[in-house]
Amino acid sequence: MNQMSDEPPVVLVIEDEQPLLDMYVGWLEDRYEVRSAATATAADEAFDESVDVVLLDREIPETSGSELLAEFRDRPGRCRVTMVTGVEPDFDIIDMGFDDYLTKPVTSEQLTDAVARLVHRDEVAAMTRRLFSLARKRSVLQTSKPADELTDSDEFDRLEREIESLRSDINESLERIDSGEMVSLVREFEAEANRPADPGCEAR
Protein backbone atom coordinates (compact mmCIF):
# COMPACT_ATOMS: atom_id res chain seq x y z
CA MET A 1 0.00 0.00 0.00
CA ASN A 2 1.14 3.48 -0.61
CA GLN A 3 -0.48 5.73 1.99
CA MET A 4 2.85 7.11 3.17
CA SER A 5 3.79 8.34 -0.29
CA ASP A 6 2.23 11.04 -2.42
CA GLU A 7 0.41 8.57 -4.64
CA PRO A 8 -3.35 8.58 -4.09
CA PRO A 9 -4.75 5.40 -2.51
CA VAL A 10 -6.15 2.85 -4.98
CA VAL A 11 -9.83 1.93 -4.68
CA LEU A 12 -11.39 -1.00 -6.52
CA VAL A 13 -15.17 -0.77 -6.96
CA ILE A 14 -17.02 -4.02 -7.72
CA GLU A 15 -20.70 -3.59 -8.60
CA ASP A 16 -22.70 -5.41 -11.25
CA GLU A 17 -25.26 -2.68 -11.90
CA GLN A 18 -23.49 -0.42 -14.39
CA PRO A 19 -25.31 2.86 -13.44
CA LEU A 20 -24.40 2.34 -9.76
CA LEU A 21 -20.84 1.44 -10.68
CA ASP A 22 -20.47 4.62 -12.72
CA MET A 23 -21.95 6.70 -9.94
CA TYR A 24 -19.62 5.29 -7.26
CA VAL A 25 -16.60 5.79 -9.48
CA GLY A 26 -17.68 9.38 -10.12
CA TRP A 27 -17.87 10.10 -6.40
CA LEU A 28 -14.42 8.74 -5.71
CA GLU A 29 -12.26 9.59 -8.69
CA ASP A 30 -11.36 13.10 -7.54
CA ARG A 31 -9.49 11.81 -4.55
CA TYR A 32 -8.46 8.29 -5.40
CA GLU A 33 -7.13 6.18 -8.20
CA VAL A 34 -10.28 4.22 -8.99
CA ARG A 35 -10.58 0.87 -10.76
CA SER A 36 -13.95 -0.66 -11.52
CA ALA A 37 -15.32 -4.11 -12.23
CA ALA A 38 -18.84 -5.29 -13.03
CA THR A 39 -18.15 -9.03 -12.94
CA ALA A 40 -16.16 -11.45 -10.84
CA THR A 41 -13.79 -12.08 -13.72
CA ALA A 42 -13.14 -8.37 -14.19
CA ALA A 43 -12.67 -7.98 -10.42
CA ASP A 44 -10.14 -10.76 -10.45
CA GLU A 45 -8.19 -9.01 -13.17
CA ALA A 46 -8.35 -5.57 -11.55
CA PHE A 47 -7.24 -6.76 -8.15
CA ASP A 48 -3.57 -6.74 -7.24
CA GLU A 49 -1.50 -5.81 -4.21
CA SER A 50 -1.53 -2.10 -4.97
CA VAL A 51 -5.27 -1.96 -4.12
CA ASP A 52 -5.85 -0.24 -0.77
CA VAL A 53 -9.61 -0.34 -0.44
CA VAL A 54 -12.18 -2.60 -2.10
CA LEU A 55 -15.81 -1.62 -2.33
CA LEU A 56 -17.61 -4.89 -2.84
CA ASP A 57 -21.24 -5.51 -3.75
CA ARG A 58 -22.50 -8.46 -1.76
CA GLU A 59 -24.42 -9.91 -4.69
CA ILE A 60 -22.20 -10.26 -7.67
CA PRO A 61 -23.11 -12.62 -10.54
CA GLU A 62 -21.03 -15.80 -11.01
CA THR A 63 -19.90 -15.73 -7.37
CA SER A 64 -20.74 -14.12 -4.02
CA GLY A 65 -19.16 -11.20 -2.24
CA SER A 66 -17.83 -13.48 0.48
CA GLU A 67 -16.25 -15.89 -1.99
CA LEU A 68 -14.55 -13.03 -3.77
CA LEU A 69 -13.39 -11.65 -0.45
CA ALA A 70 -11.90 -14.99 0.59
CA GLU A 71 -10.03 -15.06 -2.69
CA PHE A 72 -8.60 -11.57 -2.12
CA ARG A 73 -7.54 -12.49 1.39
CA ASP A 74 -5.54 -15.41 0.03
CA ARG A 75 -3.43 -13.12 -2.09
CA PRO A 76 -0.51 -10.93 -1.06
CA GLY A 77 -1.21 -7.38 0.03
CA ARG A 78 -3.45 -6.05 2.75
CA CYS A 79 -6.45 -4.30 1.28
CA ARG A 80 -9.43 -3.24 3.35
CA VAL A 81 -12.88 -4.22 2.19
CA THR A 82 -16.19 -2.40 2.55
CA MET A 83 -19.14 -4.52 1.64
CA VAL A 84 -22.13 -2.86 0.06
CA THR A 85 -25.27 -4.80 0.87
CA GLY A 86 -28.96 -4.58 0.09
CA VAL A 87 -29.99 -5.76 3.55
CA GLU A 88 -28.85 -4.66 6.99
CA PRO A 89 -26.37 -7.39 7.95
CA ASP A 90 -25.67 -8.89 11.35
CA PHE A 91 -22.63 -7.68 13.22
CA ASP A 92 -21.13 -11.08 12.39
CA ILE A 93 -20.16 -9.95 8.92
CA ILE A 94 -17.26 -8.05 10.43
CA ASP A 95 -15.95 -11.44 11.58
CA MET A 96 -16.33 -12.73 8.06
CA GLY A 97 -13.39 -10.56 7.16
CA PHE A 98 -15.07 -7.37 6.00
CA ASP A 99 -13.71 -4.21 7.51
CA ASP A 100 -16.85 -2.20 7.14
CA TYR A 101 -20.20 -2.29 5.40
CA LEU A 102 -22.68 0.08 3.82
CA THR A 103 -26.40 -0.52 3.29
CA LYS A 104 -27.98 0.41 -0.04
CA PRO A 105 -28.96 2.98 -1.12
CA VAL A 106 -25.58 4.55 -0.49
CA THR A 107 -25.15 8.31 -0.60
CA SER A 108 -22.08 10.06 -1.91
CA GLU A 109 -21.21 11.19 1.59
CA GLN A 110 -21.53 7.70 3.11
CA LEU A 111 -19.37 6.22 0.41
CA THR A 112 -16.58 8.78 0.55
CA ASP A 113 -16.67 8.71 4.38
CA ALA A 114 -16.37 4.93 4.40
CA VAL A 115 -13.41 4.94 2.04
CA ALA A 116 -11.75 7.78 3.96
CA ARG A 117 -12.25 5.86 7.22
CA LEU A 118 -10.49 2.79 5.86
CA VAL A 119 -7.67 4.83 4.39
CA HIS A 120 -7.34 6.56 7.78
CA ARG A 121 -7.25 3.19 9.55
CA ASP A 122 -4.49 2.17 7.22
CA GLU A 123 -2.51 5.30 8.03
CA VAL A 124 -2.91 4.82 11.76
CA ALA A 125 -1.82 1.19 11.46
CA ALA A 126 1.29 2.24 9.55
CA MET A 127 2.09 5.10 11.94
CA THR A 128 1.79 2.98 15.11
CA ARG A 129 3.94 0.29 13.50
CA ARG A 130 6.56 2.91 12.70
CA LEU A 131 6.35 4.44 16.20
CA PHE A 132 6.91 1.04 17.76
CA SER A 133 9.98 0.46 15.65
CA LEU A 134 11.43 3.88 16.57
CA ALA A 135 10.60 3.45 20.26
CA ARG A 136 12.29 0.06 20.27
CA LYS A 137 15.33 1.50 18.54
CA ARG A 138 15.60 4.28 21.12
CA SER A 139 15.16 1.74 23.86
CA VAL A 140 17.99 -0.41 22.53
CA LEU A 141 20.28 2.63 22.46
CA GLN A 142 19.24 3.64 25.98
CA THR A 143 20.12 0.25 27.36
CA SER A 144 23.38 -0.18 25.48
CA LYS A 145 25.01 3.26 25.60
CA PRO A 146 25.91 5.50 28.53
CA ALA A 147 23.53 8.44 29.08
CA ASP A 148 26.13 11.18 28.42
CA GLU A 149 27.05 9.62 25.11
CA LEU A 150 23.40 9.74 24.06
CA THR A 151 23.00 13.36 25.14
CA ASP A 152 25.84 14.28 22.80
CA SER A 153 24.58 12.23 19.91
CA ASP A 154 22.88 14.09 17.05
CA GLU A 155 21.48 10.84 15.81
CA PHE A 156 19.82 10.11 19.14
CA ASP A 157 18.51 13.65 19.23
CA ARG A 158 16.96 13.20 15.78
CA LEU A 159 15.42 9.92 16.89
CA GLU A 160 13.85 11.58 19.93
CA ARG A 161 12.42 14.37 17.83
CA GLU A 162 11.07 11.95 15.27
CA ILE A 163 9.35 9.95 18.01
CA GLU A 164 7.80 13.07 19.49
CA SER A 165 6.55 14.34 16.16
CA LEU A 166 5.13 10.95 15.16
CA ARG A 167 3.43 10.60 18.53
CA SER A 168 1.81 13.95 18.12
CA ASP A 169 0.70 13.09 14.56
CA ILE A 170 -0.90 9.89 15.80
CA ASN A 171 -2.54 11.64 18.73
CA GLU A 172 -3.99 14.20 16.39
CA SER A 173 -5.18 11.48 14.08
CA LEU A 174 -6.90 9.67 16.95
CA GLU A 175 -8.19 12.75 18.72
CA ARG A 176 -11.81 11.83 18.15
CA ILE A 177 -11.53 8.05 18.03
CA ASP A 178 -14.73 6.26 19.09
CA SER A 179 -15.11 2.82 20.62
CA GLY A 180 -15.94 1.14 17.30
CA GLU A 181 -12.80 2.47 15.66
CA MET A 182 -10.72 1.43 18.67
CA VAL A 183 -11.97 -2.16 18.36
CA SER A 184 -11.43 -2.20 14.59
CA LEU A 185 -7.85 -1.00 14.95
CA VAL A 186 -6.98 -3.48 17.69
CA ARG A 187 -8.53 -6.28 15.63
CA GLU A 188 -6.36 -5.20 12.76
CA PHE A 189 -3.17 -5.11 14.87
CA GLU A 190 -3.84 -8.63 16.08
CA ALA A 191 -4.59 -9.89 12.58
CA GLU A 192 -1.35 -8.33 11.39
CA ALA A 193 0.61 -9.99 14.18
CA ASN A 194 -0.83 -13.36 13.17
CA ARG A 195 -0.09 -12.93 9.49
CA PRO A 196 3.15 -14.08 7.95
CA ALA A 197 5.59 -11.19 7.56
CA ASP A 198 4.60 -8.74 4.85
CA PRO A 199 7.77 -7.73 3.01
CA GLY A 200 6.35 -4.26 2.35
CA CYS A 201 5.87 -3.40 6.03
CA GLU A 202 9.30 -2.25 7.11
CA ALA A 203 9.71 0.00 4.11
CA ARG A 204 6.71 2.11 5.02
Next chain:
Amino acid sequence: MSYDTPSFDVSFADGTSALVSGDAKSARTAFYDAIADGLENGEAVIVVGTNDSPTQVIAALGDRTTVDEERLAIVDATGEGEDGVVDGVTVRAVGSTGDLTGLSLAFAKQLQLLEDRGVADRVRVGLDTVSTLLMYAEVQTVFRFLHVFTSRLGSADLLGLFTLTPDMHDEKQVNTVRTLFDTEARVEGGRVSLRGSGYE
Protein backbone atom coordinates in the same frame (compact mmCIF):
# COMPACT_ATOMS: atom_id res chain seq x y z
CA MET B 1 -12.64 19.19 35.54
CA SER B 2 -10.05 16.77 36.71
CA TYR B 3 -9.60 13.49 38.53
CA ASP B 4 -8.67 14.08 42.15
CA THR B 5 -6.40 11.35 43.42
CA PRO B 6 -5.54 12.00 47.09
CA SER B 7 -3.68 8.70 47.44
CA PHE B 8 -1.10 9.99 44.94
CA ASP B 9 -1.50 13.51 46.25
CA VAL B 10 -2.34 14.80 42.75
CA SER B 11 -5.16 15.71 40.44
CA PHE B 12 -5.03 14.23 36.93
CA ALA B 13 -6.12 16.23 33.90
CA ASP B 14 -9.00 14.84 31.81
CA GLY B 15 -7.90 12.32 29.24
CA THR B 16 -4.63 11.45 31.00
CA SER B 17 -3.26 7.94 31.00
CA ALA B 18 -0.67 7.13 33.63
CA LEU B 19 1.58 4.17 34.11
CA VAL B 20 1.72 2.91 37.70
CA SER B 21 5.04 1.09 37.98
CA GLY B 22 6.63 -0.84 40.78
CA ASP B 23 6.93 -4.36 42.12
CA ALA B 24 3.72 -6.31 41.57
CA LYS B 25 2.41 -6.03 45.12
CA SER B 26 3.15 -2.31 45.65
CA ALA B 27 1.87 -1.35 42.20
CA ARG B 28 -1.35 -3.29 42.80
CA THR B 29 -1.88 -1.61 46.18
CA ALA B 30 -1.27 1.87 44.76
CA PHE B 31 -3.50 1.06 41.79
CA TYR B 32 -6.49 0.09 43.93
CA ASP B 33 -5.93 3.09 46.20
CA ALA B 34 -6.10 5.38 43.17
CA ILE B 35 -9.11 3.58 41.68
CA ALA B 36 -10.93 3.75 45.03
CA ASP B 37 -10.29 7.51 45.05
CA GLY B 38 -12.48 7.67 41.95
CA LEU B 39 -15.40 5.86 43.57
CA GLU B 40 -14.93 8.08 46.59
CA ASN B 41 -15.25 11.16 44.31
CA GLY B 42 -18.51 9.89 42.84
CA GLU B 43 -16.94 8.93 39.52
CA ALA B 44 -17.72 5.75 37.64
CA VAL B 45 -15.01 3.10 37.38
CA ILE B 46 -14.09 0.37 34.92
CA VAL B 47 -11.49 -2.13 36.09
CA VAL B 48 -9.85 -4.44 33.57
CA GLY B 49 -8.28 -7.27 35.53
CA THR B 50 -5.79 -9.69 34.00
CA ASN B 51 -4.90 -11.40 37.28
CA ASP B 52 -7.64 -10.59 39.79
CA SER B 53 -11.05 -12.22 39.44
CA PRO B 54 -14.09 -9.91 39.70
CA THR B 55 -14.59 -11.09 43.28
CA GLN B 56 -11.02 -10.03 44.11
CA VAL B 57 -11.44 -6.67 42.36
CA ILE B 58 -14.61 -5.95 44.29
CA ALA B 59 -12.99 -7.05 47.55
CA ALA B 60 -9.93 -4.84 46.97
CA LEU B 61 -12.16 -1.82 46.34
CA GLY B 62 -14.52 -2.76 49.18
CA ASP B 63 -11.58 -2.70 51.60
CA ARG B 64 -10.98 0.92 50.68
CA THR B 65 -14.37 2.50 50.07
CA THR B 66 -18.06 1.87 49.69
CA VAL B 67 -18.71 0.24 46.33
CA ASP B 68 -21.76 1.54 44.49
CA GLU B 69 -22.51 -1.31 42.05
CA GLU B 70 -24.16 1.06 39.57
CA ARG B 71 -20.93 2.97 39.09
CA LEU B 72 -18.59 0.02 38.77
CA ALA B 73 -18.08 -2.24 35.76
CA ILE B 74 -15.49 -4.98 35.40
CA VAL B 75 -13.74 -6.54 32.43
CA ASP B 76 -12.52 -9.97 33.46
CA ALA B 77 -9.45 -10.56 31.31
CA THR B 78 -8.13 -13.50 33.32
CA GLY B 79 -9.40 -15.82 30.61
CA GLU B 80 -11.22 -17.84 33.24
CA GLY B 81 -14.40 -15.88 33.82
CA GLU B 82 -17.72 -15.44 32.11
CA ASP B 83 -20.19 -12.65 31.50
CA GLY B 84 -22.54 -12.06 34.38
CA VAL B 85 -23.18 -10.18 37.58
CA VAL B 86 -20.91 -10.60 40.61
CA ASP B 87 -22.03 -9.03 43.90
CA GLY B 88 -24.29 -6.72 41.91
CA VAL B 89 -21.48 -5.62 39.56
CA THR B 90 -21.75 -6.26 35.81
CA VAL B 91 -18.86 -8.30 34.45
CA ARG B 92 -17.80 -8.81 30.84
CA ALA B 93 -15.34 -11.61 30.31
CA VAL B 94 -12.63 -11.97 27.69
CA GLY B 95 -12.02 -15.48 26.31
CA SER B 96 -8.27 -15.39 26.89
CA THR B 97 -5.83 -12.94 28.44
CA GLY B 98 -3.96 -12.19 25.25
CA ASP B 99 -7.15 -11.50 23.28
CA LEU B 100 -6.81 -7.73 22.95
CA THR B 101 -9.68 -7.36 20.47
CA GLY B 102 -11.95 -9.13 22.95
CA LEU B 103 -10.63 -6.90 25.72
CA SER B 104 -11.29 -3.73 23.68
CA LEU B 105 -14.79 -4.89 22.80
CA ALA B 106 -15.60 -5.79 26.42
CA PHE B 107 -14.31 -2.40 27.54
CA ALA B 108 -16.40 -0.62 24.87
CA LYS B 109 -19.50 -2.44 26.08
CA GLN B 110 -18.85 -1.57 29.70
CA LEU B 111 -18.34 2.09 28.82
CA GLN B 112 -21.61 1.98 26.88
CA LEU B 113 -23.32 0.41 29.90
CA LEU B 114 -22.16 3.23 32.18
CA GLU B 115 -23.29 5.76 29.57
CA ASP B 116 -26.72 4.12 29.41
CA ARG B 117 -26.93 4.33 33.19
CA GLY B 118 -26.16 8.04 32.95
CA VAL B 119 -23.07 7.80 35.19
CA ALA B 120 -20.34 8.07 32.55
CA ASP B 121 -19.74 11.76 33.02
CA ARG B 122 -16.40 10.97 34.57
CA VAL B 123 -14.98 7.49 34.33
CA ARG B 124 -11.74 6.27 35.86
CA VAL B 125 -10.39 3.27 33.97
CA GLY B 126 -7.83 0.90 35.42
CA LEU B 127 -5.94 -1.92 33.74
CA ASP B 128 -4.07 -4.29 36.04
CA THR B 129 -1.68 -5.28 34.59
CA VAL B 130 0.19 -4.48 31.38
CA SER B 131 2.83 -6.98 32.54
CA THR B 132 0.44 -9.88 32.04
CA LEU B 133 -0.55 -8.65 28.58
CA LEU B 134 3.14 -8.58 27.65
CA MET B 135 3.42 -12.23 28.62
CA TYR B 136 0.45 -13.28 26.50
CA ALA B 137 0.80 -11.12 23.40
CA GLU B 138 3.60 -9.76 21.28
CA VAL B 139 5.14 -6.55 22.57
CA GLN B 140 4.41 -4.73 19.30
CA THR B 141 0.73 -5.68 19.46
CA VAL B 142 0.47 -4.67 23.13
CA PHE B 143 2.18 -1.38 22.32
CA ARG B 144 -0.21 -0.57 19.49
CA PHE B 145 -3.20 -1.73 21.52
CA LEU B 146 -2.19 0.56 24.39
CA HIS B 147 -1.81 3.44 21.97
CA VAL B 148 -5.36 3.27 20.61
CA PHE B 149 -6.82 2.32 24.00
CA THR B 150 -5.26 5.35 25.72
CA SER B 151 -6.33 7.48 22.73
CA ARG B 152 -9.90 6.34 23.28
CA LEU B 153 -9.66 7.33 26.96
CA GLY B 154 -8.29 10.67 25.79
CA SER B 155 -11.06 11.29 23.28
CA ALA B 156 -13.69 10.62 25.97
CA ASP B 157 -11.85 12.67 28.64
CA LEU B 158 -11.50 9.68 30.91
CA LEU B 159 -8.61 8.83 33.25
CA GLY B 160 -6.51 5.72 32.65
CA LEU B 161 -4.27 3.94 35.14
CA PHE B 162 -2.10 1.05 33.93
CA THR B 163 0.10 -1.02 36.21
CA LEU B 164 3.45 -2.38 35.07
CA THR B 165 6.10 -4.35 36.90
CA PRO B 166 9.38 -3.36 35.23
CA ASP B 167 11.36 -6.18 36.89
CA MET B 168 9.32 -8.76 35.03
CA HIS B 169 10.50 -7.60 31.62
CA ASP B 170 13.71 -6.67 29.94
CA GLU B 171 14.55 -3.00 30.12
CA LYS B 172 14.10 -2.52 26.37
CA GLN B 173 10.47 -3.61 26.55
CA VAL B 174 9.79 -1.39 29.54
CA ASN B 175 11.31 1.69 27.90
CA THR B 176 9.39 1.00 24.69
CA VAL B 177 6.07 0.87 26.57
CA ARG B 178 7.01 4.02 28.52
CA THR B 179 7.07 5.94 25.22
CA LEU B 180 3.26 5.91 25.22
CA PHE B 181 2.73 7.46 28.62
CA ASP B 182 3.20 11.11 29.48
CA THR B 183 2.74 10.34 33.13
CA GLU B 184 4.29 7.72 35.36
CA ALA B 185 3.62 7.05 39.01
CA ARG B 186 6.56 5.10 40.40
CA VAL B 187 5.79 3.16 43.53
CA GLU B 188 8.75 2.34 45.76
CA GLY B 189 8.50 1.17 49.33
CA GLY B 190 4.90 2.32 49.56
CA ARG B 191 5.78 5.81 48.35
CA VAL B 192 4.44 7.14 45.05
CA SER B 193 6.44 9.65 43.03
CA LEU B 194 5.00 11.19 39.89
CA ARG B 195 6.95 12.22 36.82
CA GLY B 196 5.95 13.62 33.45
CA SER B 197 2.89 15.75 32.73
CA GLY B 198 -0.90 15.48 32.90
CA TYR B 199 -1.28 16.18 36.62
CA GLU B 200 -0.89 18.89 39.17
